Amino acid sequence: xxxxxxxxxxxxxxxxxxxxxxxxxxxxxxxxxxxxxxxxxxxxxxxxxxxxxxxxxxxxxxxxxxxxxxxxxxxxxxxxxxxxxxxxxxxxxxxxxxxxxxxxx
Numbered sequence: 001x002x003x004x005x006x007x008x009x010x011x012x013x014x015x016x017x018x019x020x021x022x023x024x025x026x027x028x029x030x031x032x033x034x035x036x037x038x039x040x041x042x043x044x045x046x047x048x049x050x051x052x053x054x055x056x057x058x059x060x061x062x063x064x065x066x067x068x069x070x071x072x073x074x075x076x077x078x079x080x081x082x083x084x085x086x087x088x089x090x091x092x093x094x095x096x097x098x099x100x101x102x103x104x105x
Contacts, residue, residue, distance in 0.1 A: 021052040035062035 023039035030036065035057050042049040057065065077083060 023052055025049065030059075030062075034058060 021039065022041055025040040025042045027038045027040060028035065037055045037057075038051045039053040039055070040049050041052050073083065
């Protein structure tokens with residue numbers, strides 16, 4: 001039985017957006033009211049990296065996103081095996097001009 005209070009939302013995506021953006025680095029920073037995630041494309045042997053997309057979320061939505069990502073990683077690993085996680089963090093140039101002390105993934 002459907003919840004009568006639940007509203008369905010139709011989500012559209014443009015053809016350009018559907019292609020997606022490649023990112024091999026994410027830098028996350030936050031303020032008291034929002035989380036900012038910059039998805040960056042870093043090309044080896046290139047002195048400059050480019051922010052390809054910036055996503056800004058309220059703290060509550062960031063926490064929901066974290067739980068959804070954890071759930072999806074678990075389902076992925078249940079289907080395809082454990083994702084290899086290196087003990088040594090990647091080394092990236094410290095040239096990003098963003099606000100506040102960021103965390104990178």
